[in-house]
Amino acid sequence: MATLQASSFLRSSCTNANSSSSSSRRRTNITAKINIPNIRTNKTSQLPMLISDQLEQFAINPIEELVLSPSRILIHDTNVDGLDPLVIEKLYVIKEAVADRVEMHKNIGEQRSQWNSMLLTSINGITLAAATMAGIAATSSGDSVLGLKMSSTIMYLAATGMLTIINTIQPSQLAEEQRNATRLFQDLYNQIETTLSIGHPSGIDVKEAMDRVLSLDKAYPLPLLGVMLEKFPSSVEPAVWWPQQRRRQTKSVNNWNGWNSKLEEEMKEIMGVLGRKDQEEYISLGKKALKLNKFLAMSGPLLTGLAAIGSMFIESDSASHGSNWAAMLGIVGGALASVVNTVEHGGQVGMVFEMYRSNAGFFEYMKESIESNLMETETERRENGEVFEMKVALKLGRSLSDLRNLASSSSSLKEEFASKLF
Template identity: 45%
Template sequence: MHDIIGRQRDNWNHLLLHSTNSLALAASAMAALAPVAPPTVAALKASAGALLATAAVTMAAVNRIQPSQLAEEQRNATRLWRQLERDVSYRAAAGAVVTDADVQEAMDRVLALDAAYPLPLLPGMLEKFPKTVEPARWWPRRRPQPQPLKSRRSKSFGRRAGSSSNGWTPELEEEMRGLLRVLRAKDEHQYLTVGRLVLTLNRGLAVAGPALAGAGAVAAAFIGSGDAGGWASGAAVLCGALAAAANTVEHGGQLGMLFELLRNCAGFYRKVQEDIEAALGEADPERRENGEVFETKVALLLGRSAADLRQFREMASPSFRDEDIKDYAGKLF
């Protein structure tokens, strides 16, 4: 369903873009011809005003729902649902014992994913112009795990001995803390900052397009009315052309899709952060995922090798300032 609806909404974007531009440009042509064709000035004036008013209403509706962003939401939902299906299928085919906790985890992922990318258009659609830009979230919030009393002892004993425990060493923990700091200060911050700029531009064009088309419709009503007829025709032509240009930049450039893409990239890095925080938050290393496996998994998610992550150890020090961080943790996006 997400795949089908994503294709449908992508078709909406192309259809509505070309239809609205055709309305605005046809109205501009009629407004330009009206002063030089006195016998048909009334018909051309009425037609230009009606087309510009229709274009203004259509633009306002399309800008409200952002079809390109809707299509991107469904593309991401399709990918994540398929990923969830592969995870569940692999676990079932592996022959491992499936516990109640495994079933609950899968159900939590289903519900979180369903809430993150709703199918209905109205009601339930995600807010297209949020006041604050936050990373997309499609994974469930972690439940706090009960800590056994011996956790602190085993951790401190391992540190005094200087040996690894379940693949975890003090050096690996420092590496993960430094990586966590870089992810938060550079990667996630970068995508949220650019996302705010795209959102501001998109919001401005969403207001400018219908406003210009509406102003053109008002100007078209004065075509042929004495001394005001000349400037009214030029104003209607100019407003219609500018409205089509704003609509093309907004929906032809798919700014809604770009904003959603940036939110999802920031969400990707937020998820990596939460995975690292969950691993470091477990006091007993024996209850964590194997340290070497975890390091390799994080490196692959970031498009790096495990050896590349060692450069982030020094950034875990409080004396190292965020302003001094030059490199980004991720290389995929």
Template identity: 50%
Template sequence: MHDIIGRQRDNWNHLLLHSTNSLTLAASAMAALAPAAPGTVAALKASAGVLFATAAATMAAVNKIQPSQLAEEQRNATRLWRQLERDVSYRAAAGAVVTDADVQEAMDRVLALDAAYPLPLLPGMLEKFPKTLEPARWWPKRQVKNKPAAQPKAIINGARRGAMAGNGWTQDLEDEMRGIVRVLRAKDEQEYVTTGKLVLTVNRGLAVAGPVLAGTAAVAAAFAGPGEAGSWASGAAVLCGALAAAANTVEHGGQLGMLFELCRNVAGFYRKVQEDIEACLDEADVDRRENGEVFETKVALLLGRSTSDLRQFGEMASPSFRDEDIKDFAGKLF
């Protein structure tokens, strides 16, 4: 269903883009002809005004729903639903014992994903012009475990280093993972949040400019006609109509809504990697963690790096290492 609706909304974007531009450019042509055709000036003025007003209303509605962003939401939802289906199918086919906790986890993932990418257009549509950009979240919130009472630092370090000798975990590997989390938070996620905010600002400006220019052209077309004043009004209508078509083309032809949603989703991807690493490291008993070598390989694949590449991030776990000194990004896929 998400795949079908994603294709439908992508078709909406192309159809509405070309339809609105056709209305605007046709109205501009009529407004340009009005001063040179005194006998039909009333018909041309009325036709141009109606077309400009229709284009303005259409632009306002399309800018509100952002079809390219809607299509990107459903594309990402389709990928994540298929990933969830594969995870559940693999677990069921592996022959392992499925517990109530496994069922509850799968249900939580279904509900979180359904809330992150709703199917209905109205009501329930995600906000298209939020005041702040938050990374997309399609996974359940992690339950915070009660931490044990604080112990003397020497005792903690001693026990911890002794425990690190099992299940593929070492102190260096833990430092490496903490360094990756820090780089993801300071560089990768922040990069896409910043870019998303820039795209959102440009998109918001064009969403306002298009209907305003088309509405101005409709008003100017009402005064088009023979004479110097009519010629100036005709020129203003043509100019505003052309600018409205240009703004509409940049916004929806350039799919700025899709670009904003892409930045939001990528930032969410890096946020999820951070939380997965933190959840693993928060488990004090290393025997209950995922195997350290397997987990390192999985993180490397998610970030598009080799396991040897990850070792450079170990030093960044040190508190003495400042965020400003981090130059490289942890992820190489995006």
């Protein structure tokens, strides 16, 4: 019955429209098509909510609705305001994949942080227990000495193997990598949401989002075997997690686009400060952290290995005749190994190195973003100058006036760092 009423209403409205239009032949003919699905099911008592709402709006003034906005009465899914629904669908697919990446990196980061705490506690417990046994064996006599010596040696060898593994994979550094990946994927997720909400997405936006996802996957891999980042590189390089900067799509017909010669000079000065001060400082700190981590990573297994050798040659108190160098090596070596292990993994030196490397990468990203805009000769292809200046100021933890003051004072003898965040 509802279907018949709707059809009757539409015939009546169209008849009135034809009567009104026949009285004035000069009026432009308008053709509107209402696509109503052919309903062959038993649920004919209801029309979709979207059809009901549009029919009610059409009933208010059918002729004006046809003349002013015929696209508003399309029932099926079509282009709206020139947007390509396939592009929107692709962006939603990428958005869902990015949300999944955020959750994956977050969970794995927490897991690897727990690895660091668990292995640190376990190895220190084993090492101190082995040192205690070595000390007891050195002051004992009889048949118990051999058992204590063997137990101490086996525990030292186990600690040496575990230290070799933990020093190779650096769990604290792995956890920091996943934390960075989580933050960067979340940032990408927010950017896609913004594009879908207020932008006019195109195929270029889909391509850029895909490239960023793949670049982040390469910069912060999830597996350990085969693709794990090198933990002790020969040189310290800034982390790179973004794709190569491409020429931007034209989005504005305004040749000015918020840029002028003063803003260009300001951005050039800021780019210079980022390279001379901030990036250079964090690369230098990263080199120091890497050297310390290398020293500690080699010292731990070496000390436990020497302690294991010392434990094997421990003599009983009655046979030592006051000189038991093996016992000293077994006890002192184990104690020093526990200290080294605590400093390296308790202090999370690997995490500190990764943090410095990532910060240097952030400044490299800022420099490339500024440079890519300045090298674009067609200003309409640049990001809006006022928006870009605000973005740079926020990323560096400065106000707009503070950012301009930094650019104007960059040539002074006592140059300050560009970033106030870290």
